[in-house]
Amino acid sequence: MNDEIKTGINEDSIMELSPMYLFRWEEPQQAHVLLYPEGVVKLNETGAAILKYCNGSNTAADIIRELSEIYTTDVSESVYRFLEVSHAKGWIRIKS
Amino acid sequence: MPKDGSELSLDGSGIPMWLTLELTYRCPLHCPWCSNPLDFEKFRNELTTAEWKRVLQEGRKMGSLQLGFTGGEPMLRDDVEELVAEAESLGYYSNLITSGVGLTPDRLKTLKKNGLKQIQLSLQSSDRDITNALVGANVFDEKLAVARDIKAQGFPMVLNVPVCKQNVALTRDILELAEELQVEYIEFANIQYYNWALLNRAEFLPTREELEEAEEAVIETRQRLGNKMAIYFVIPDYYDSRPKACMNGWGAIHLTIGPDGAALPCQESRVIKGLEFPNVREHSLDWIWNQSPVFNAFRGDEWMKEPCRSCDEKEKDHGGCRCQAFLLTGDAANTDPVCSKSPMHGVIEACINETYDRHRVQRPLVFRRKGAITTEFLGTGE
Numbered sequence: 001m002n003d004e005i006k007t008g009i010n011e012d013s014i015m016e017l018s019p020m021y022l023f024r025w026e027e028p029q030q031a032h033v034l035l036y037p038e039g040v041v042k043l044n045e046t047g048a049a050i051l052k053y054c055n056g057s058n059t060a061a062d063i064i065r066e067l068s069e070i071y072t073t074d075v076s077e078s079v080y081r082f083l084e085v086s087h088a089k090g091w092i093r094i095k096s
Numbered sequence: 097m098p099k100d101g102s103e104l105s106l107d108g109s110g111i112p113m114w115l116t117l118e119l120t121y122r123c124p125l126h127c128p129w130c131s132n133p134l135d136f137e138k139f140r141n142e143l144t145t146a147e148w149k150r151v152l153q154e155g156r157k158m159g160s161l162q163l164g165f166t167g168g169e170p171m172l173r174d175d176v177e178e179l180v181a182e183a184e185s186l187g188y189y190s191n192l193i194t195s196g197v198g199l200t201p202d203r204l205k206t207l208k209k210n211g212l213k214q215i216q217l218s219l220q221s222s223d224r225d226i227t228n229a230l231v232g233a234n235v236f237d238e239k240l241a242v243a244r245d246i247k248a249q250g251f252p253m254v255l256n257v258p259v260c261k262q263n264v265a266l267t268r269d270i271l272e273l274a275e276e277l278q279v280e281y282i283e284f285a286n287i288q289y290y291n292w293a294l295l296n297r298a299e300f301l302p303t304r305e306e307l308e309e310a311e312e313a314v315i316e317t318r319q320r321l322g323n324k325m326a327i328y329f330v331i332p333d334y335y336d337s338r339p340k341a342c343m344n345g346w347g348a349i350h351l352t353i354g355p356d357g358a359a360l361p362c363q364e365s366r367v368i369k370g371l372e373f374p375n376v377r378e379h380s381l382d383w384i385w386n387q388s389p390v391f392n393a394f395r396g397d398e399w400m401k402e403p404c405r406s407c408d409e410k411e412k413d414h415g416g417c418r419c420q421a422f423l424l425t426g427d428a429a430n431t432d433p434v435c436s437k438s439p440m441h442g443v444i445e446a447c448i449n450e451t452y453d454r455h456r457v458q459r460p461l462v463f464r465r466k467g468a469i470t471t472e473f474l475g476t477g478e
Contacts, residue, residue, distance in 0.1 A: 020252035020280055022189060022213065028111065028159035035189040037214040037254050037281055040113065040161060090323045 009060055009083050014095045016056035021091055023051055034091060041091075046071075050082050054092045111159035112351035112385055115188075116363065117148065119176070120168040120355050124197045126232030126463040127220075129258050129293035129300065131363050132168060134474070137466040142355045145175040147377065149182050151353055154381035156186040160351070166193035166363075168355070177206045184211025191216060193256075196242035197235055204249045215246050216254040221262075222269035230262055232463045243277045254281040259310070259332075260300040267310035271317045275325060282325060284314070286332035290364040290419055295462045295469070301451045304335050334444055338409065339416025339432035346394035346418055351385060359384045361391060364419040368428045394418050399429050403437045 009015070017023055022035040032048035034041040043051065049070070053063040060083060064076045086092045121136040133139070143151070152163075163183050170176055171194055183190045192207065193216045219239055220230045227236040246253050255274050257263070263270070267284070274282045289297045302310075314329045333340045343350045343362050352360040358373040359381070360366065366373070374388040385391055393399065397410055404415040415421075416432020424433045424443050431438040450456055462468055 019250075020214070026161065028161075033161070035161070035213070037191060037216070037252050038162070040189075090326070 009080065009087060009094065011059060011061040011064075013060050013083075014056065014058065015054040015060070015083060015087075015092045016095045017051070017054055018090055018093050023048075046078070047082055050079055051086070051092070054083075054086075056095050111349070112155065112381075113160060113349040114162045114164070114351065115151075115155045115160040116164040116166060116350070116352040117151065117179075118166055118168065118352065118354050118363065119148070119170045119173045119179075122172045123167060123169040123195065123464075124172070124233060125169070125195050125235065126465050127230070127258075127292070128232075128296045128461040128463050129260065129287045130464040131288070131291055131293070132464070133366055134291055134295075134469060135471045136168075136464070139354065139356050141357075142173075143353075143357050143376070145178060147357065148175070148179055151376050151381065152179065152182050152186055152188070154376075155351070156188060158382060158385065161187075161189060162191065163188040164191045164193055169195050169197060171198040171203065177203065177210055180207055180212045181210035189213050194218070195231075195235065196239045197233075199242050199245070201245050201249075204245055204251075208249045208251065212251070214252045214254065216256050217243055217246065218256045218258070219243070219270070219273075220258060221266050222273040223266060226263060226266070230260075232465075240277075243279070247278055252281075253277075253279045254283055255279045256283050256285055258287050259284045259302065259307075260287050261302045261306070262300075264302045264306045264310050268313040268317075271313060271327070275317075275321065279325060281328070283328040284310070284330075285328075286330065288364070289334075290367055290423060292462065292464050294423060297447065298450055298456070299459060299461055301332070301334065301447065303451055304331075307331055307335065333416075333420075333432075333434045334448060336434060337436040339413050339420075339434045341413045342417035342420075342432075345414040347385070347391040348395070348414075351381075359388070359391075361394075362419065367419050368422045394428070401429055401431070403435075403439075404431050407437065 020036055024033065026033045029042055032043045032051070034043060049067060050063060053066060060079065064079050067075045067079060083092070087094070120142055121132045121139050165176060165179065170192065180190050190212050191214050192212055196217050217239065220227045224236040228234050243253065257270055271282065287293050287300050293300065311329055314327050318327055346361050350362060352363050353376055354360055357376045359376060360373055365371070371390050371393065373390055374384045376384070379388065397405070400410065400415055404410050416434055418428040420434065421430045421432050422428035425440045430440065433440045433443050435441065
């Protein structure tokens with residue numbers, strides 16, 4: 001219906017974790033990890049903070065608002081960058 | 097499990113991140129590239145369910161995270177479901193590596209319920225007759241049915257295709273079949289030449305041109321499908337000038353436990369003569385990983401000889417594969433002969449030349465069967 005959605009992430013985009021990825025805290029690593037068939041990605045703190053909000057209900061604007069509050073600075077550019085990379089890697093998908 | 101092309105973003109920092117359990121060497125298939133030992137039938141002394149559970153508990157305590165149930169055919173054990181449940185309660189990400197034979201819808205349902213995360217199914221080609229001939233059993237139809245059942249249960253699925261001369265021209269058809277089955281990953285796994293595969297190497301190794309043609313099909317499909325299906329395809333190390341960073345280094349992140357409880361730095365390492373593998377029946381996993389002579393034998397770079405010792409790429413590839421060095425040069429501490437800097441690189445060139453030799457005498461494939469060969473005079477000590 002709307003082909004534009006496929007190409008990019010904007011402030012209204014709602015993201016969710018791709019179903020084959022498992023996102024969770026890993027105690028021995030003291031870090032959040034993304035687990036998938038035959039692979040592990042160890043996330044840094046900010047990456048994990050963003051992925052936590054990719055739960056199928058927050059828009060990109062919501063994520064930026066939440067994180068800007070936590071980090072008391074405008075994080076929009078780095079959030080978009082991380083979302084684009086995560087999308088390209090297939091970790092997250094655009095729900096709507 | 098450490099395949100060419102699989103993504104790894106953890107250094108492990110001395111932790112056996114990847115734990116592979118070879119539940120059994122028994123298998124209903126007879127694949128002539130099998131990685132199991134040539135004398136597989138001698139390993140009848142399989143660990144019990146309780147012993148496997150103890151391995152799982154000890155591994156998790158050390159920080160193991162990715163878990164592979166493999167074999168042989170792991171589904172020949174009736175406790176896979178129970179072990180998956182144990183792994184799930186401990187916090188592993190569980191993978192099942194299977195031929196699909198015996199993986200009924202009922203068992204799939206239980207595995208899903210018990211926490212299995214993904215299934216890697218082997219598929220040898222898109223053609224029934226070729227597949228059945230390659231594995232020495234009539235299983236093609238069952239494999240396809242199982243693939244559909246796996247998707248119906250909602251598992252992510254990796255199709256694992258061993259690439260050889262007999263199926264390399266079917267790459268495009270195989271990709272189409274994978275697309276139709278809606279798999280998330282397909283891995284064209286170059287046959288690695290140890291054990292049964294090494295016996296059949298001259299019949300298996302494709303030419304560089306055959307591989308390039310296959311790679312073209314891969315590239316086209318990638319462009320067409322984008323993110324929908326991940327395709328792994330790496331040219332075999334025989335055609336590379338540098339060796340693979342095998343296992344990310346010996347005793348670095350991988351720990352394999354054989355059916356008999358032997359702890360192995362990789363699934364092939366039994367081919368190296370003179371190593372006495374510690375057994376989980378006698379030692380703790382912690383001692384095995386941190387203290388045992390075998391796991392320390394090729395850690396770091398102290399053991400290296402020239403040209404590895406002074407090579408500025410030694411951090412990158414760790415000198416290649418110890419098993420390949422042993423099998424092809426007679427000393428596991430030698431440089432992997434795949435490396436063009438190896439003084440014994442000629443053994444690889446000779447093998448490639450044989451592949452191109454139009455007057456080569458073709459030999460029948462040796463299938464993995466009890467009694468197909470004798471290991472009597474190999475002095476394996478088993």
